[in-house]
Amino acid sequence: MTVDNRKHAQSESGTDSRFGVFAHLRSEHSDVYRRIMCVFVTAKERFHVHLRPADVYSEMLVDGGPVIELDDIGQKLESLEGWGNVRSDPDTSRVTAVEDFYRRRLLYQLTHAGDAAERALRTFDEALGRRGALQAVALADIELGLRELIALAADDHPDLGKLRNALNGLTARFTDLAENASAFMSSLQRSIDLQGASEEAFVAYKDKLVEYLERFIQDLVTVGASIAGLIKDIDGERIDHLLGMVASEEAADEAPDPDDPQAELARKNAHERWRNRWYGLTSWFVSADSRDSQAKLLRTRALAAIPALLDVVREVNDRRAGRSDRSADFLTLARWFALAPADGDRHRLWHSAFGLGSARHLTVDPDTLARWDADVATVGTPWSEAQPVMVSPQLRKTGSYERRGKPNQVTDRSEYKAMLAASAAEEAEQTARARQAVLTSGPVYLSQITELERPAFQLFLTLLGDALAARVPGQESAEVTVGDGSLRIRLQALPDAQIVEIPSTDGVLRGPDHIVEIVDAAADPARAGTESGAA
Amino acid sequence: MTDGPSEQQQRATRILLKKPLLRAVEVDAFRAVRPHVPQLRTWFELNTGWRLHADSDVIRLLKEPSAPDDPTRPAVDPRSKAAFSRRRYILFCLALAALERADAQIPLGRLAEQVMLLAHSPVLEGSGVEFTLAGREQKADLVAAVRLLLELGVLTRVAGDEEDYLRDTGDVLYDISRRVLSQLLASRRGPSTIDAPTLDQQLAALSAPDMFDSHDMRNRRIRHRLTRRLLDDPVLYFDELDEHEAEYLRSQRSAIIRRISEQTGLVGEIRGEGIAMVDPDDDLTDVKMPDTGTGGHVTLLLAEALAAEPDRVHSMAELHERTRRLVQAHKGYWRKTAQEPGAEVALAGTAVGRLEALRLAERREDGVRALPALARFAVAEPVVRGAGPS
Numbered sequence: 001m002t003v004d005n006r007k008h009a010q011s012e013s014g015t016d017s018r019f020g021v022f023a024h025l026r027s028e029h030s031d032v033y034r035r036i037m038c039v040f041v042t043a044k045e046r047f048h049v050h051l052r053p054a055d056v057y058s059e060m061l062v063d064g065g066p067v068i069e070l071d072d073i074g075q076k077l078e079s080l081e082g083w084g085n086v087r088s089d090p091d092t093s094r095v096t097a098v099e100d101f102y103r104r105r106l107l108y109q110l111t112h113a114g115d116a117a118e119r120a121l122r123t124f125d126e127a128l129g130r131r132g133a134l135q136a137v138a139l140a141d142i143e144l145g146l147r148e149l150i151a152l153a154a155d156d157h158p159d160l161g162k163l164r165n166a167l168n169g170l171t172a173r174f175t176d177l178a179e180n181a182s183a184f185m186s187s188l189q190r191s192i193d194l195q196g197a198s199e200e201a202f203v204a205y206k207d208k209l210v211e212y213l214e215r216f217i218q219d220l221v222t223v224g225a226s227i228a229g230l231i232k233d234i235d236g237e238r239i240d241h242l243l244g245m246v247a248s249e250e251a252a253d254e255a256p257d258p259d260d261p262q263a264e265l266a267r268k269n270a271h272e273r274w275r276n277r278w279y280g281l282t283s284w285f286v287s288a289d290s291r292d293s294q295a296k297l298l299r300t301r302a303l304a305a306i307p308a309l310l311d312v313v314r315e316v317n318d319r320r321a322g323r324s325d326r327s328a329d330f331l332t333l334a335r336w337f338a339l340a341p342a343d344g345d346r347h348r349l350w351h352s353a354f355g356l357g358s359a360r361h362l363t364v365d366p367d368t369l370a371r372w373d374a375d376v377a378t379v380g381t382p383w384s385e386a387q388p389v390m391v392s393p394q395l396r397k398t399g400s401y402e403r404r405g406k407p408n409q410v411t412d413r414s415e416y417k418a419m420l421a422a423s424a425a426e427e428a429e430q431t432a433r434a435r436q437a438v439l440t441s442g443p444v445y446l447s448q449i450t451e452l453e454r455p456a457f458q459l460f461l462t463l464l465g466d467a468l469a470a471r472v473p474g475q476e477s478a479e480v481t482v483g484d485g486s487l488r489i490r491l492q493a494l495p496d497a498q499i500v501e502i503p504s505t506d507g508v509l510r511g512p513d514h515i516v517e518i519v520d521a522a523a524d525p526a527r528a529g530t531e532s533g534a535a
Numbered sequence: 536m537t538d539g540p541s542e543q544q545q546r547a548t549r550i551l552l553k554k555p556l557l558r559a560v561e562v563d564a565f566r567a568v569r570p571h572v573p574q575l576r577t578w579f580e581l582n583t584g585w586r587l588h589a590d591s592d593v594i595r596l597l598k599e600p601s602a603p604d605d606p607t608r609p610a611v612d613p614r615s616k617a618a619f620s621r622r623r624y625i626l627f628c629l630a631l632a633a634l635e636r637a638d639a640q641i642p643l644g645r646l647a648e649q650v651m652l653l654a655h656s657p658v659l660e661g662s663g664v665e666f667t668l669a670g671r672e673q674k675a676d677l678v679a680a681v682r683l684l685l686e687l688g689v690l691t692r693v694a695g696d697e698e699d700y701l702r703d704t705g706d707v708l709y710d711i712s713r714r715v716l717s718q719l720l721a722s723r724r725g726p727s728t729i730d731a732p733t734l735d736q737q738l739a740a741l742s743a744p745d746m747f748d749s750h751d752m753r754n755r756r757i758r759h760r761l762t763r764r765l766l767d768d769p770v771l772y773f774d775e776l777d778e779h780e781a782e783y784l785r786s787q788r789s790a791i792i793r794r795i796s797e798q799t800g801l802v803g804e805i806r807g808e809g810i811a812m813v814d815p816d817d818d819l820t821d822v823k824m825p826d827t828g829t830g831g832h833v834t835l836l837l838a839e840a841l842a843a844e845p846d847r848v849h850s851m852a853e854l855h856e857r858t859r860r861l862v863q864a865h866k867g868y869w870r871k872t873a874q875e876p877g878a879e880v881a882l883a884g885t886a887v888g889r890l891e892a893l894r895l896a897e898r899r900e901d902g903v904r905a906l907p908a909l910a911r912f913a914v915a916e917p918v919v920r921g922a923g924p925s
Contacts, residue, residue, distance in 0.1 A: 327635040328727035329720060331658040334628035336726065336737055337621065338662035344606035345734050346624050352738050355598035355721030356687070357608035359552035359767045361801060362824065362893060362908070363817035369802060382807035383910040384845070390915035391825050391835065398868045399832025 021117035023083045029076070035065055036076055037085065037118050040110045050107040052091060053077055077108055085114030138177040139223040142281075145170035146230040153238050164246050167274070174281050181298055213302050220302075224295045228285045243278060247271035364389055434459045435487065435520075443490070443517040447500040457504040463518060467491040481521055490517040539797040540574070547571040548578075548798050549819050551587075552766060555596040558688040558715065568594055578798060583766060584759040588718055593688075595718040599742045601763035607892035612679040613686045620676070625664055627680040629653045631719065634689065634711050643700050643707040647677055674701050681709075688715045757783045758791070765795055765812050769820075770894040770908045772809035808907035822892045825912070829869040834886040836861050838912065841896055841905040850902040851883070858883040 024033035039059040043051055056077070057070045068076075080086045091105035110118070148166045152158040247270035251263060287293040292300075333353055340346045351357055368389045372378055378386040395401055437456035440449075452460055467489045471478035477492040497512035540548070547568040550557070559565050568575070572594065576587040579596065588595040609618035610627065619627070633649035634641065641649075647668055653659075654666045668674055678697045684690045690709040699705030720726075722741040729740040757780050764771045773781060784791070792803040792810070801812040801819065814820065825835050840857055841849060858879035866874055873882060887903050890896035895909040 325725070325727060326717070326720070327632045328658070329725040330628045330632035330635060331653065331656055332726040332729070334625045334632065334653075334664070335659050335662045336734065337624040337628060338659065338664045340621075340734050343609075343618070343621070346621060347606040347609035347618065348604060348738060349734065350610045350619070350624065351605050351608045352600055352741050353720060353722050353726065354610075355600065356555055356610075357598070357767075358554065358821035359549075359819050360608075360769050360822055360892065361814040361820045362769050362804075362811050362911070363820070364802060364804070364813040364815055366815065369815055372804075379805045380807055383907045386806055386911070388911050388913035391912055393914055393916070395825055395827065395832075396835060396839075396914045399829060399835075399865065400827045400868070 020083045021085050021111075021113045024080060024085065025121075027079075031065070032068055032072075032076055033080065034121075035060055035063060035068075036073065036080065037110075037114070038063065040086065040108075041115075041118050041122075044110060044115070049109050050089070051109070052105070052107060056108075077106075080114070081108070084111055085117065087111050138173050138180070139219055139227070141173045142170060142177070143223055143227050143230065145173065146227060146234075149239075149242075150230065150234060153234065153242055158242065158245075160245060160249055163242060164249065167243075167246055170281070171277055174277075174284070178280075178284065178294075181294070210306055213306055217299055217302050220295055220299050224285060224299075228293070228295075231282050231286055239278065240275070243274040244271050247274050430455050438463065438487075438518050439520060440516065440518045443492070443515050445500075446502065446511070446514050446516055447498070449502050449516075452502075452504055454505045457506065460518075461509070463487060463489045464491075464516075467516075486521050488519050488521045490519075491515070540578075543567070544571045544574060545798065545800050547575060549800070551575065551594070551596045552799065553819055553821075555598045555721075556687060556715070556718065557594040558712075559592050560688070565594065582758065582762045582794060582798075584755075585763070590714060592712065592714040593718050597718075597721045598767065599721055599723070599763070601760050601767065605768075607888070610683060613682045614679075619679070619683075622666075622676045623679050625654075626650060626666070626677050627683060630677070630680050630684065631689070631716070634684075634716060637711060639713075640693070640708060640710055643678075643681065643695070643697065643709070646681070646709075647674075650677065671701055685709075687719070688712055689719065753779070754783065758787070761787075762791055762795065765791065765810060766799070768894065769892075770809055770811045770906070772894070772907070774808070804911070806907070806911075811908055811911075822889050824889065824893050824895065826889075829873055829882070830885050830889070832865065832869065833858060833861065833882045834889045837883065837886045838890055838895065838905075838909060839914075841890070841903065842909045842912070845905040845907075845910065848899060848902040848904045851887075854883045854887065854903065855879050858886075 024030055024037075027033060036056055039056050040051065042059070043049075043055075053070060053074045057068070057073050060068055060073070077086060077088070081088055086108045087110075088106040088108050091107045145166055149163075149170065152163050152166060248267050250270045251267035283291075284294040287296055333349075336349055337346055340349055368387065371387050375387065392401060434453070434455040437452055438460045449460070467478050467480050468491065470480040471491065471493075477490065479488065479490045481488045492515040494513055494515065497514065499510060500513045502509040548571075550564050550568055554564065557565050557568060569589070572587060572589040576589075579585040579587050585599065586597045588597065610624065611618055612623070629650045630646060632653050633646055637646075637649070651666055651668060654664050666673070668677060678701060681690065681697065685692060689712055691712065693708040693710055695705055695707035697707055700707055724741060726737075726741065729737060731737045731740050761771070761780060761784055773784075776784065788805070788810075792805070792812070795801055795812055796803060799812075799819070800816065801814050804811040804813045817823070823831065824838075825831060837854060837857065840854075856879075862869065862873050862879060862882070872878060887896065887898060890903075890909070891898055894906060896903050896905050
């Protein structure tokens with residue numbers, strides 16, 4: 001392997017020696033090489049410059065990857081040296097074992113080019129591998145910034161420096177958050193589409209992602225609402241004035257001469273810029289009539305992402321369920337079916353490969369079973385001598401059981417049916433009576449309603465409730481058709497109405513007096529046309 | 536019986552034995568089985584070596600046959616109940632291969648295109664597979680395969696009608712269930728990993744058991760094989776068993792039968808020639824005997840003829856002739872089409888098929904012969920009733 005790598009290294013350096021330090025990426029063991037380089041970079045951050053192979057070995061025991069043997073690491077280091085990523089010096093320190101002495105002992109350190117390559121790779125990883133992360137902490141920062149701003153706004157002569165700091169801080173955090181959110185959304189989409197993510201990585205990643213999403217949604221709901229509240233509390237004019245102050249100061253930096261005609265323009269531009277930022281912040285957190293806030297959209301999107309992610313997990317698992325390439329399996333089966341000599345063989349193949357057939361058993365009637373139980377001697381006798389299962393002569397003659405034995409013992413349910421019919425009839429009659437009882441002879445005062453039976457009173461309450469609910473505030477009267485459409489109630493409020501009481505079996509109904517009229521809708525065709533408007 | 540399986544567990548076992556692939560949309564059966572999956576899984580694993588898969592969409596008993604020699608359980612067109620032809624089997628497999636590569640949904644027209652493409656795949660070279668799907672008849676074969684996929688739940692119809700596709704007046708859109716698709720093959724080994732030239736070798740390889748060959752493993756395999764046959768097949772004849780199996784069955788017979796009885800409610804009918812696990816509920820089967828209707832009646836009458844001379848091989852011509860006479864004698868009871876000329880061939884064929892499926896008769900080169908269990912049936916003496924309704 002070493003020889004191989006060296007050859008590789010040489011060919012690389014042959015083309016352009018400057019980029020030899022990237023050669024290890026194209027090696028079969030690039031992951032091991034990257035881990036080794038990572039150890040060097042980390043060591044350098046701790047100001048350890050020289051590392052023995054044994055140091056690298058022990059560091060790599062704890063970096064989470066599979067264990068690499070010390071000898072192997074030695075070989076890999078030699079390869080890296082060949083590519084120019086590291087440089088070796090003889091190790092002159094004392095050893096305590098003979099074999100250590102015979103082992104070729106070297107100290108390795110990063111070369112300049114190797115260091116640069118590693119840094120470039122990290123940048124590359126970050127830029128491409130970056131999964132947008134939503135910082136819940138940004139939300140908290142924004143909330144804090146807003147509180148500070150409110151405190152400053154309350155001051156008649158706020159400290160301009162503090163004000164600028166507060167606004168700049170707020171802007172920076174907000175820009176971060178917005179950028180992150182968009183990166184997050186696109187990376188989420190990438191995950192959901194399973195693009196560029198290996199299935200293993202995805203499965204490992206999804207638990208964390210779902211958990212994270214849930215936490216973030218939680219934060220967005222609570223802190224987001226609080227931020228929206230703060231923004232609403234801030235007086236628009238006052239904020240605009242403050243923004244103007246900061247803008248003036250900025251403009252003064254750009255065009256120091258106040259008489260310069262450019263100065264006024266610069267100030268206006270700066271003010272406009274700040275207004276836009278403020279508007280951005282506001283619209284991010286506060287929903288307006290016509291559109292939802294970004295925060296709300298994000299929340300909806302994140303919520304929807306959870307089931308979508310779980311679907312992906314399911315799909316991945318489904319794909320894994322087939323161990324061999326199922327498509328190839330089915331094609332092979334098609335070939336076998338094609339080549340099988342006879343229909344019977346194809347049926348055998350079907351049964352063996354798919355195993356979808358039903359169990360198949362002979363039957364036995366209870367009488368025969370009882371006889372078998374009584375006569376254990378039948379066990380083990382030939383079929384021709386054992387007691388047979390009897391086939392009905394009727395079936396033998398006609399191919400059907402229809403006239404066998406007594407007619408079926410169908411339970412006689414006429415009694416229950418009669419009971420049901422009677423109770424249904426009674427109910428219907430009760431309803432009709434109640435309906436009759438609540439009809440009024442023309443408009444009457446509520447106080448004129450006399451005691452009603454329970455079903456009638458229930459119906460009356462329903463009607464009254466519907467009519468009251470239908471009455472538009474500010475209007476005196478209401479008319480509504482209720483229930484099955486067979487009754488119509490008109491209600492008219494009275495000025496200075498007395499409180500009236502209507503006694504019933506269930507208690508007393510109290511309320512301001514009204515004029516009420518309940519009519520049979522069928523018998524009241526005159527109003528049919530206006531009904532829809534009133535209801 | 537004190538701590539044996541509960542009645543619900545028996546019911547769940549029977550549902551799965553009858554229908555080894557259940558989908559969640561088959562609500563009643565699915566709910567009846569779901570709670571018992573852990574116990575059933577253990578039981579099947581121990582006694583038959585069958586795996587039981589269960590997730591929220593599918594419950595699947597991966598039934599491997601006891602011996603790969605059963606030609607009596609073909610795939611059937613759900614509509615006509617006709618056994619699949621060579622073309623239909625091939626189309627079915629090609630459709631599955633296409634679906635395996637498809638997205639979540641597929642229209643029938645697209646599926647047909649994919650199937651045609653796959654028919655030209657190198658795997659099928661030299662197997663004489665030729666599809667054009669040009670005429671209505673050719674398309675009808677694909678539709679039959681699709682109907683089976685619909686019945687199994689691999690596909691769910693979203694819109695359209697297969698008839699429109701046949702008439703060239705429209706297309707049909709389906710959802711594909713990956714879960715069901717992934718549970719369709721019951722074989723332990725993927726066929727694509729098997730390189731065997733003959734069908735028998737292919738079948739043997741599909742269910743090739745693990746290679747360990749200790750005494751325990753051998754015994755377990757024998758137990759699995761015997762239990763599978765008793766659980767799934769109507770009759771187990773002793774003369775089909777090899778020496779080890781016969782020996783094992785002699786010593787373990789009562790234990791095996793007791794376990795099956797407890798788990799399924801089937802009863803062991805133990806005779807000199809073999810064992811039949813019979814069903815007092817007359818439900819755990821796809822072929823009934825005795826059965827009503829023309830088919831059932833012909834079967835019964837031909838069985839009678841075969842049983843009358845149990846040692847003689849009846850030629851098919853002879854059976855056709857007998858059926859023709861039976862048609863004349865029973866035309867009042869049988870369906871109209873039975874009287875059409877040549878109907879006796881189909882009738883006799885179906886009847887023999889049923890007897891063969893139930894292991895009551897066997898088809899040979901030169902005809903049909905009764906198997907011992909056919910003697911278990913006899914026609915009861917007509918009962919003369921008194922005053923009661925006759």
